Amino acid sequence: MSKIKVVALGGVRENGKNMYAIEVDDQIFVADFGLKYPDNELLGIDVVIPDLTYLEENADKIAGIFLTHGHADAIGALPYFVSEHPVPVFGSELTIAMAKLNMTASPKAKKFRDFHVITEKSVIDFGKIKVSFFPTTHSIPGSLGIVIETPNGSIVYTGDFKFDQSASPKYHTDLSRLAKIGDRKVLALLSDSNNAESPYRSASEHEIYDHITETFRYHEGRVIVASVANNIQRIQQVINAAAANNRRVVLTGREVERVVKTAIRLKDIVLPDEGIIATTKELKTMKPEETVVLETGRMGEPLKSLQRMATNKHRLVHIHEGDLVYITTTISHAMETMAARTRDMIYRAGGEVKAISEDIHASGHANKDDLQLMINLLRPRFVIPVEGEYRLLEAHAEIAKDAGIPAENVIIPNVGDIISYEKGKMHISGHVDAGNTMIDGIGVGDIGNIVLRDRKMLAEDGIFIAVVTIDRKKKKIVAKPKIQSRGFVYMKTSRDLLNESGELVAKTVQKQLDNKSFDWSTLKQAVRDDLSRFLFDHTKRRPVILPVIMEVNQNSAKRQ
Incomplete structure (x- = not known):
């Protein structure tokens, strides 16, 4: 009897960031290593990856x-781990x-070479454990499910999948392969x-x-297609449809160019x-009725790029009258507000918008019937819904119960969470440190809740800076406080408020100088507290307050 643990390090109760550690005795098999793109509240954050502490400690x-x-939700976090743990x-x-393309941005990670290409026929022997694979239908070729064969039975991870008989x-x-696994x-x-x-x-x-x-046939002008860079199937369909309608395709970004070339x-x-792929230089001379522009945006996110096109800020394409923006990707619930704003901007620029999801239900993921078919083919003893927000996991759990899986086995x-298999039962037996690691530029994990809170405050209420010069020995203020504001109030029309703020700062600083137990941190905190109350009483806003206290020794200055 082997000791089996399944640890969800990401991908549950959230959208993206898939990472699951299957531990059998003293070996860990990691299924997927993904990231997710940040919500609007994570200001300035580029991507979010799982907390890798557990894997680092057990590398x-x-x-x-x-x-x-x-796709990024399955491979995006690799550079942040294999650079240190090959x-x-x-x-x-x-x-x-x-995955190799994903490594190129990291000098350390791009040196990594321990890649192994497998197929659906591959079987990898790890002693008591064997790992095999099965092909799945998704929006990118080469999608495979994973089978970890243990002495107690197989642990199967589907990855992203759906069933499409055509x-x-x-x-x-x-x-037939799925039935044999079952x-x-x-x-x-x-x-x-x-x-x-x-x-x-x-x-x-x-x-x-x-x-x-x-869509290409019946639109007489230029078509701008918004898609995800790694949706290879959709890109192939766009290219084929363009060829069928005597149009040529222009790729607007480096990322999609690299993906397509690969x-x-x-x-x-x-x-x-x-000749179906046109260069960006040819775009200026191409007739609208012969043009398809494929836009995927930075990191595969097309909406922001469409906004730049609509406001004439895009480096290549400006939306104008006669253009059709054709959205061929399914917009997530978290992006619906942004999608609505993008539509409005496109119409203001004179273009039209059409989304494939308005006419047909297009998804690269399994629906209710697909999930039940997978359960019936594999006939698992336990079902662990993964890859999705909580309401989706709950819906999947109900589907499993309808398919005959006992409630206690879902x-x-x-x-x-650590899900352990002990004495014939699976249950949650503990917890490991897990959560989000935020990536901002080259910074990995150096952005925490306090920094995000400050960024939010800066975005909402701005910053208020008070500069004071003091002589601590003589216990007096040498220079009158100077007040600066950015993103809080317009300084030219708020002189009274700024003058009163300066007087308040002077009183607070002098009070602290007169105190026998002088302390720098106490002085700065007192300035923050008094200014915060004053500004909120007058404006009902709470800017980030930055006191700058400088010290001089006037006697020393005179001698010099």
């Missing part, structure tokens, strides 16, 4: 990192290629929950292609003819 136990597909990384050919060979799911006893199933709330049948990729083709090299994107974990 010597890690047998390997196994990647299901090449453990082997396994994935399909395209997944490994995407999928092309590169995206085909092997149902025949060999599946102990626990960790399954994609991203689309668990949806009762609707997802449109097949053929239907989506027909929708794109018709996919072409691996033959995961096939060009209908060599476990919804929180980030950091």
